[in-house]
Amino acid sequence: MANEGSDLSTFDEVQGIASDIFGVAVAKLTADSSPDTVDTWDSVQHLNLVLALEERFGLQLSPEEIDQMKTLGTTAALIQTKLQTSPR
Amino acid sequence: MAIVIQPYRPEHESAVQDFNRRLQKSSGDPNLVFSQSAVPRWLPPVGNSPVWNEFYVAVDASPGEKPSVRGTYALTQQMIFIRGKGLERIACYHHPLSEGIVDRKYASVGVLLARDALARQPLLYALGMGGADTPIAKMLKALGFTLSAIPFYFRVMHPAKFLREMHALRKARGRRMLMDIAAATGLGWIAIRSAQAAASVRAGRPNAGPDFAVDEIATFSDWADELWTQAKETVSFAAVRDANTLRILYPEHTATTRRLRVSHEGAAIGWTVVGIRRKDAKFGEMRVGSVVDCWASPKNMLSVVRAAVRALEKDGVDLIVSNQNHQAWRGAFEQAGFLKGPSTFVFAASRKLSEMLQPLETNQPLFHITRADGDGLPANF
Numbered sequence: 001m002a003n004e005g006s007d008l009s010t011f012d013e014v015q016g017i018a019s020d021i022f023g024v025a026v027a028k029l030t031a032d033s034s035p036d037t038v039d040t041w042d043s044v045q046h047l048n049l050v051l052a053l054e055e056r057f058g059l060q061l062s063p064e065e066i067d068q069m070k071t072l073g074t075t076a077a078l079i080q081t082k083l084q085t086s087p088r
Numbered sequence: 089m090a091i092v093i094q095p096y097r098p099e100h101e102s103a104v105q106d107f108n109r110r111l112q113k114s115s116g117d118p119n120l121v122f123s124q125s126a127v128p129r130w131l132p133p134v135g136n137s138p139v140w141n142e143f144y145v146a147v148d149a150s151p152g153e154k155p156s157v158r159g160t161y162a163l164t165q166q167m168i169f170i171r172g173k174g175l176e177r178i179a180c181y182h183h184p185l186s187e188g189i190v191d192r193k194y195a196s197v198g199v200l201l202a203r204d205a206l207a208r209q210p211l212l213y214a215l216g217m218g219g220a221d222t223p224i225a226k227m228l229k230a231l232g233f234t235l236s237a238i239p240f241y242f243r244v245m246h247p248a249k250f251l252r253e254m255h256a257l258r259k260a261r262g263r264r265m266l267m268d269i270a271a272a273t274g275l276g277w278i279a280i281r282s283a284q285a286a287a288s289v290r291a292g293r294p295n296a297g298p299d300f301a302v303d304e305i306a307t308f309s310d311w312a313d314e315l316w317t318q319a320k321e322t323v324s325f326a327a328v329r330d331a332n333t334l335r336i337l338y339p340e341h342t343a344t345t346r347r348l349r350v351s352h353e354g355a356a357i358g359w360t361v362v363g364i365r366r367k368d369a370k371f372g373e374m375r376v377g378s379v380v381d382c383w384a385s386p387k388n389m390l391s392v393v394r395a396a397v398r399a400l401e402k403d404g405v406d407l408i409v410s411n412q413n414h415q416a417w418r419g420a421f422e423q424a425g426f427l428k429g430p431s432t433f434v435f436a437a438s439r440k441l442s443e444m445l446q447p448l449e450t451n452q453p454l455f456h457i458t459r460a461d462g463d464g465l466p467a468n469f
Contacts, residue, residue: 035192043188043198044226050199051230063200067091070193 010083011076017052018072021045031073053079059086090150091158091197093204096126096143100157104145107157107187114190122160122185130463131164131336138333139166144204146186146197158187159197161205163212164463167328169320170444171454175328178441179209182216182463184224198223202231210440215462219432232439234448238413238457240431241421243397246374246406247271247280253372253406284425291422300357300391302399303349308334311349311356312383319385323414325445326456329383334359337460338381345380350388350395358384358392361460362399365409377405381460382417389420397424413457433459 011031018033019026022040035041041049050066053059053075059082061069069075096104104122111120123129128141146159164180184201187194206212217225220235229235244250251271258264270276312331320326327333338347338361345363349356360382364375377400384392400408410426411433412418422428435457437445445451 035188035195041192041195042223043186043195044223044230046188046195047199047202047227047230063091063093063203066196066199066203069196 010080011073013056014053014072014076014079017056018049018075021048021052029072031076032071034071049075057083059083091146091148091200093144093146093159093200096123096145096160098126100145100147101126103147103155103157104160107160107185110187111185111190120185120189122183123162128162137336138328139164139336141165144201146200146204158194159201160185161201162463163205163209165209167333169323169326169328171321171324171451173444176211176444178211178213179205180462181205181212181214181228198227202227206231206438210438211444212438213441213462214436215433215457217432217434217436220434225434225436228436232442233436234439234442235434235436236452237431238411238433238435239418240429240433241410241412241418241426242429243284243408243424243426244280244406245401245408247277248274249374249406250280251276253374254370255372256370283427287422287427288425291419299352300395301351302395303351304399305347305349305359306340308338308347308359312359315356315358315383315385319383322386322416322454323456324451324454327461329381346399348395348399350384350392352388352391357388358382358395360392360396360399362396364403364405371407374406375404377403377408378459379408379410379421381458383456386416389417390423393417393420393424393426411457411459413453413455415453417456 015026015029018029022038022045024038024040029038035046046069050061050069054061057079065078068078101124105124108121108124112118123143126143128143131139131141133140133142142163142165144161144163145157148156148158161184162182164182165177166180167175168178170176181202184198186197186201188197214224214228214233219225220237225235248271251267258267267276270279308331310331312334316328316330338345345361348360348362350358350360361380363378363380365378368376379393379396382392382396397408410421411431412421413435435455442448
């Protein structure tokens, strides 16, 4: 399952944000998409992804959490967990 | 993988050497290298020094594996004078290196480094960076830094050699031919000298100006404190340049730069530090002099620039370069016949620092920033 471990709507939102930032069609981004598979996912765009997610979901990602953002799937799962555990 | 950023200690040195080897092997860029020593050779943190370097490493400590360094950065901690606020401890962020440059698996390391630096010192700036379009500059902009280019000035001393050796301008075949013709016929000499004279006239060239004397000095003493005090209110932002700090920045044994005291009727009116830049492919075989640093009240700036030019001329340089931000210094360089060129020397101020420097519209032209700021000295010499 492409978005295993994360809520579908959260994954969709992360996927949409990533699509805008990386300039890649949504359809081409899966839960397995990573810096190794997306040409435009470099360190600058990684930062832009972090900042966009923080703004969209109103949360702050710690260094450990940023380090966990290896794929879009793990990123969506991370956001989902934070949304469930953090007071908003 | 679990990346932890921590101060660089001697036990990390072998992992930093491995990191350097991986970066250089994959990128082919010999400049991608971090200090092999955990103790900074340039501005080590000793005693109660007012300016020092701190090194940090991003250690990848995956369970069961030998810890590896995946990123590095340095902070130069220094006292900065901000008009209306006094002295503030501010840090310069430099030498950020991430394994993400050569291995996308580590794309997050650059973000972690920059955020770690900001967490340690919210009043942060970066300088240089090779332009506003480089990854590091883009990253800092995304983090809310305010970017501005520090103007670049040059004065051609030997036009024919400049035309033959200025590789950065000779990339296109047609232009290369024109430059060769200009060098051979003497037309280039006329054109460059005319352009420099015109720049001087446009800047409102004054008369000869006051007589001044120039003395090469071994070290800075009390007179430099007086100059610092006299002129600091004419800038809105400047790294402290009192005698104590200058002695640390430009120690007696430094062979790469010369320290010049400029005086009028025996009294110091300013100082400058000049040097010969290391070989750089874009300058070909030219001997390039640099006005690295300078300090004076506005009325004496032109004398200081002329003193620097005179000293470098005696050294036989073909070209003199300088980066200057303060509007009065820019005017003095133009009056001395310097031309303005495209700058890749960028100043980036963190959000907190930018807030402190408001209103930027009026304060930014009064920032005293030169090639000596940031990590400029070891990087260029």
